[in-house]
Amino acid sequence: TxxxxxxxxxxxxxxxxxxxxxxxxxxxxxxxxxxxxxxxxxxxxxxxxxxxxxxxxxxxxxxxxxxxxxxxxxxxxxxxxxxxxxxxxxxxxxxxxxxxxxxxxxxxxxxxxxxxxxxxxxxxxxxxxxxxxMGWKPDMSKVVWTDKKVAVIGAGPAGIGCADVLVRNGVKPVVFDKYPEIGGLLTFGIPEFKLEKSVMSRRRKVFEEMGVEFRLNTEVGKDITLEQLLRDYDAVFMGMGTYNYMKGGFPGEDLPGVYDALPFLVSNVNRNLGFEKSPEDFISVKGKRIVVLGGGDTAMDCNRTSIRQGATSVTCAYRRDEDNMPGSKREVANAKEEGVQFLFNRQPVEVVGNGKVEGVKVVTTQLGEPDAKGRRSPVVVPGSEEILPADVVLIAFGFRPSPQPWFETNGVKTNDWGGVIAPEHQPFKFQTSNPKVFAGGDMVRGSDLVVTAIWEGREAAQGILDYLNV
Ligand code: FAD
Ligand code: SF4
The missing domain is CATH 1.10.1060.10 (Alpha-helical ferredoxin)
Structure with a gap:
């Protein structure tokens, strides 16, 4: 009713x-x-x-x-x-x-x-x-086409947000991506249990009908250069994400059986989507004891992918308490329901094993006395060392930008942590230090959210439209 x-x-x-x-x-x-x-x-x-x-x-x-x-x-x-x-x-x-x-x-x-x-x-x-x-399509009937075209590097949320606003304003976007499907981390990162891949393939058709052109399997810097794009297009938008994996900096991280989160998740998607180049590329955790290190969305996705692959046990160790986990509370709850064991206030100090992973040595932390500013930092509880048995360790400590040498050679400046400098205002929104190049999403703000990347891509498109005076 x-x-x-x-x-x-x-x-x-x-x-x-x-x-x-x-x-x-x-x-x-x-x-x-x-x-x-x-x-x-x-x-x-x-x-x-x-x-x-x-x-x-x-x-x-x-x-x-x-x-x-x-x-x-x-x-x-x-x-x-x-x-x-x-x-x-x-x-x-x-x-x-x-x-x-x-x-x-x-x-x-x-x-x-x-x-x-x-x-x-x-x-x-x-x-x-x-x-x-029900057959709805975006209404493009009132679009007045200009003669301008813009190259978009990256078909993730930032690049898509940018292309969407450009095409609705009569500017032709040509989107280059090194992957075989659009979506960036939406396709090659976030697993199907949060977002089924048909959602993005449906979107690709809709955008193509709107006039967005995708050139997939094309890596800028390898298959085509930024110089070429700058010559052939009226402006360039970069939405290339952040792909340097953060390390823990403790012994044993290089032992066989330790994997970064993203290669694990991507190999799983590639298998499910039929993009796998060789069966050796697949990282299987079936029948294994898994320890996931980290407490964000990526860690939750590793936990829940491991459960679905048939791991015998999945333990997630996080260095702070549950209230201070950076990931979505909904996804933590889903992980618990599906059988993930959480250990909070556990700081990893070493991956142990002889020629292969056998476990993760962790210490328990608790909040110490307030400092002069009233801040309480975690301190190690004496004698709290323990070893969590593991056959595979998945490290999900986050990502740092991955600036390419061709950024600087084309006058695109980066800041001290490798993020591309593209201010929100002045003189055109999200313009880099090369006036013809704009940028947004994770590569500008550091790894964040889908919705913030979309927003920056859309705002940058507005900056490009103002710059092109259309
Ligand atoms: P990306 O999505 O990384 O897209 C960048 C694109 O650029 C990629 O397709 C890449 O192939 C392409 N590219 C890079 N270099 C080149 C090149 N040289 N030539 C051609 N193409 C290139 N956010 C949420 O809001 N909710 C979540 O639940 C969530 N879960 C996440 C789970 C995981 C495992 C990860 C890793 C992230 C998650 N995030 C989540 C974060 C979110 O996915 C990112 O913040 C968002 O995708 C960033 O968008 P982007 O467009 O900046 O970059
Ligand atoms: Fe909420 Fe905005 Fe995200 Fe939609 S886009 S779920 S309204 S925060």
Whole structure:
């Protein structure tokens, strides 16, 4: 039944979408949430209070018109909701799936104060999934084409966000990516249980119909140079991500059986998508005891991929407490349900083993006395050393930018941690020190979120349009 009154939030509680059964979740690389039904989404959307000054909109990095599209779906106007949702976001159905909503829009919802936030992320995902299924396509009928074209390096969220805004303003984007499919980490990083890969292949078709050209399997710096792009295009956008893996700096990190998180996750995706070049490229953890080091989204994805591959045990050791984990709380809860064991306040000091991994030596930490500024740093508890038995160790300590030598030779400056310098304003948004080159996403801000990369790509496109005076 569908309720419809202004105090709906008093009668109808927050409802998260139903999860698939644990047996499926532990074995299959499929999304774990069932989609909302038409009535469910309408009931949930109508819980929105339509606050005059919506905090959710402010907190959402792309500033989605959240209460407006919630009203449209509560009335059943899916196509209008999809048009409106695409005015601010290039990949709403992706953000609806992977944003840490508890820290962003839903964390800021007024109803979070005791009633349960509106399920904004799932409503956002529902709008685009349903609109596409009903045959909706972005309306390009009013686009006036210019003679300008822009090269976009990287088909991740930043590059896609940039290409989307350019093409809607009549500027032809040609997107180069070294991978065989678009999406960047959305395809070759984030596993299927959070985001099924058909979502991105569907998107590729939509963008191609809009006029975006993708040149995949093409690495800039190898197959084509930046100099060539600068010669052949009116401007260049770089959205190349961050791909230097951070190390722990402790002994044993080079033992056979220790892997960086991303090669492990990518090898899994390549196998599932049929992109695997040789069976030796696949990192299998079936029948093995796994220790994952780290506490962010990447660590959670390693944990849950290991469970699905059939590891005998998966232990995640994190150096702080649960409240201070950087990853989404929803994904930590999902990992626990699927059988991951968490050990908090454990600092790894060594990977031990004779010719291969046998375990990880950790010490327990606790918060020490406040310093002069009142800050409490973790200190090691004396005598707390223990060895966590392991056959495979997956290291998920994060990423640093990976600047290429051809950045500097083309006048694109980087800062002291390797990030490309591209200020948010002045004189054109996200312009680098080479006026014809713009940049955004992880390679500018350091590894962060899908939605912030999309926002920077979209803002940079605005900078390019202003620079090209179109
Ligand atoms: P990327 O997504 O890294 O895309 C960069 C693209 O540039 C890639 O496709 C790459 O192939 C291409 N490229 C690089 N160099 C070249 C070159 N020379 N020539 C051609 N192409 C090139 N964020 C969330 O919001 N929610 C999550 O749940 C989440 N989970 C994550 C899980 C994992 C395992 C990881 C690693 C990250 C996760 N993130 C998550 C972070 C998020 O994926 C990134 O912040 C986001 O993808 C950054 O977008 P980007 O466009 O800047 O870079
Ligand atoms: Fe929330 Fe992310 Fe959607 Fe913004 S883009 S409304 S933060 S789920």
């Amino acid at each position: 569908r309720l419809n009154n202004d105090f709906q939030f008093l009668d109808v509680g927050r409802k998260d979408p139903t999860k698939k059964d644990l047996e499926t979740r532990r074995h299959k690389f499929v999304e774990i949430y069932q989609p909302f039904t038409k009535d469910e989404v309408a009931n949930q959307a109508h819980r929105c209070l339509a606050c005059g000054n919506p905090y959710c909109e402010w907190k959402c990095p792309v500033h989605n018109f959240i209460p407006n599209w919630l009203k449209l779906i509560s009335e059943g106007n899916i196509f209008e909701a999809a048009e409106l949702s695409h005015q601010t976001n290039s990949l709403p159905e992706v953000c609806g799936r992977v944003c840490p909503q508890d820290r962003l829009c839903e964390g800021a919802c007024t109803l979070n104060d005791g009633f349960g936030a509106v399920t904004i992320g799932n409503a956002e995902k529902y709008i685009t999934d349903t609109a596409f299924a």
